[in-house]
Amino acid sequence: MVTAAALALWTAAVPAKARDPARDPAHEVRLAPPLDLSGKKPPKLRGTVHTTAIPLPRPRPAEAPKSGAKPDPDKEAAEKSEPAKPAEPPPPSACRLALTEEIAVAPSIPDIKGPGGCGGEDLVRLEAIVLPDKRKIPVKPAAILRCRMASAIADWIRTDMVPIAARLGSQVSDLDNFDSFECRGRNRVVGAQLSEHGRANALDVRAVRLANGKSIFFTDRTVAREVREAVLHSVCARFSTVLGPGSDWYHEDHIHLDVAERRNNYRICQWNVWDPLPQIPPLLPAERPADAPPREVAAKSGGLAKPDARKSDQEEPEAEARPAPAKPNPARKRR
Numbered sequence: 001m002v003t004a005a006a007l008a009l010w011t012a013a014v015p016a017k018a019r020d021p022a023r024d025p026a027h028e029v030r031l032a033p034p035l036d037l038s039g040k041k042p043p044k045l046r047g048t049v050h051t052t053a054i055p056l057p058r059p060r061p062a063e064a065p066k067s068g069a070k071p072d073p074d075k076e077a078a079e080k081s082e083p084a085k086p087a088e089p090p091p092p093s094a095c096r097l098a099l100t101e102e103i104a105v106a107p108s109i110p111d112i113k114g115p116g117g118c119g120g121e122d123l124v125r126l127e128a129i130v131l132p133d134k135r136k137i138p139v140k141p142a143a144i145l146r147c148r149m150a151s152a153i154a155d156w157i158r159t160d161m162v163p164i165a166a167r168l169g170s171q172v173s174d175l176d177n178f179d180s181f182e183c184r185g186r187n188r189v190v191g192a193q194l195s196e197h198g199r200a201n202a203l204d205v206r207a208v209r210l211a212n213g214k215s216i217f218f219t220d221r222t223v224a225r226e227v228r229e230a231v232l233h234s235v236c237a238r239f240s241t242v243l244g245p246g247s248d249w250y251h252e253d254h255i256h257l258d259v260a261e262r263r264n265n266y267r268i269c270q271w272n273v274w275d276p277l278p279q280i281p282p283l284l285p286a287e288r289p290a291d292a293p294p295r296e297v298a299a300k301s302g303g304l305a306k307p308d309a310r311k312s313d314q315e316e317p318e319a320e321a322r323p324a325p326a327k328p329n330p331a332r333k334r335r
Contacts, residue, residue, distance in 0.1 A: 093122050095147040104129050104154040105136065109144065118183035118198045126150040129157045129175070137172050143180035146200050149259050152238055153203060160234035161208055164227065170210040178204035178254045187250045196241070202258035218255050219245050221276045228273045236269035246272030 092108075099106055105128040112119030126143045128136040137157060145153070157175060165172045181200040185192030196202035207217040217223055218231055235257055236242050243256040247270035255271065 093147060095151055096122060096124075099124070099147055099151050099154070102130055103158070104150065106147075106150050106154075108147075112181075112200065114183045114198075116183070116198075117194055120146050120200045122147045123200055124150050126153065126180075129154045131158060131162065135171075138174045139177050140174050141177055143177045143203055144200055145180055145203065149201050149203065152259055153257075156234065156238050157208075160238075161231075164230050164234075165208070165210055165216070168210065168214075168216075168227070170212040170214065173209045173211045176205060176207045176209065176215075178206045180204075187248070196258040196260050201260060202241075202256060204254045204256050206254045219253055221274050225273060225275065232269075232271050232273055236267075236271075240265075240267050242269045242271055244271030245274060246270060 096108060104126060106124040106126045109123045109125050111121045112123060124145060124147050126139050126145055128138045130136055139153075143150070143153075153175075157172065161172055179197060180203050182195075182197045184195055184198055186195045197204075205218065207215045209215045216227060216231070218228060232242075232244075235255065239257045240260050240262065241256065241258045243251045244254075245252050
């Protein structure tokens with residue numbers, strides 16, 4: 001339906017000859033359709049002519065899934081079930097390369113990552129120490145340590161303890177491990193700072209047993225003092241921390257050793273080598289005879305001794321005649 005407004009616009013836009021073909025029979029003009037002002041059909045735009053060629057899209061890859069193809073559930077399940085490839089282990093450390101089977105039986109174990117920073121890397125299980133003559137000194141029980149700490153223990157036994165045992169006429173048979181790795185605070189106090197035991201960086205030792213059946217107990221006063229002092233000098237020269245009797249009451253029956261790193265290479269060596277106890281205990285004072293006169297007891301008020309009740313009357317006036325002690329001057333300051 002053409003409205004009046006559209007018809008008016010068409011009349012003004014088209015010339016008279018175009019509106020009436022009879023006026024110009026030689027020339028037939030096609031009339032443009034009236035404008036659709038109702039908005040139902042948008043006008044069609046003519047396409048633009050491009051002079052340059054438009055590139056075609058790339059061909060579809062051969063491995064691309066086909067459009068509309070359904071996924072294969074069996075194939076997806078097989079892909080998910082395939083285990084992930086394990087990460088390659090890091091190369092061995094310099095300590096691990098140096099701690100060979102000729103020095104110690106210490107197989108490597110996986111890293112430990114526990115709560116609160118417990119654990120460590122480059123760990124070994126120190127099972128025995130190998131001497132230059134191929135003889136093995138077991139560590140009972142086996143100690144879980146960092147490689148650096150295990151190497152220090154092996155060097156201490158091989159270099160220092162074997163000569164000390166030789167001076168006693170015997171050989172080292174095994175090492176008593178009192179405690180090694182344990183995730184705990186210092187001295188097992190709840191909430192305390194993490195111990196070096198929690199970092200697998202410490203070892204508590206009580207004794208070194210000898211082949212002749214005897215033992216060198218480091219905190220035993222019956223062991224010769226020079227032997228215990230030799231052990232003290234050896235461990236304090238090798239380890240950064242040495243705690244024994246006299247350091248605190250936690251280390252009265254064993255020796256704590258570790259290689260903790262501190263600023264300026266600060267070291268701690270706290271171990272008192274106590275003298276042996278006397279073989280004969282000191283004599284107690286003899287009991288007071290029953291017929292002995294009673295002891296004089298100081299009076300509570302003035303600090304004077306009470307006179308003996310059995311004294312004669314002749315001595316009492318003499319006691320009363322004694323001058324009383326001078327009282328301290330309250331205005332005078334005391335130091």
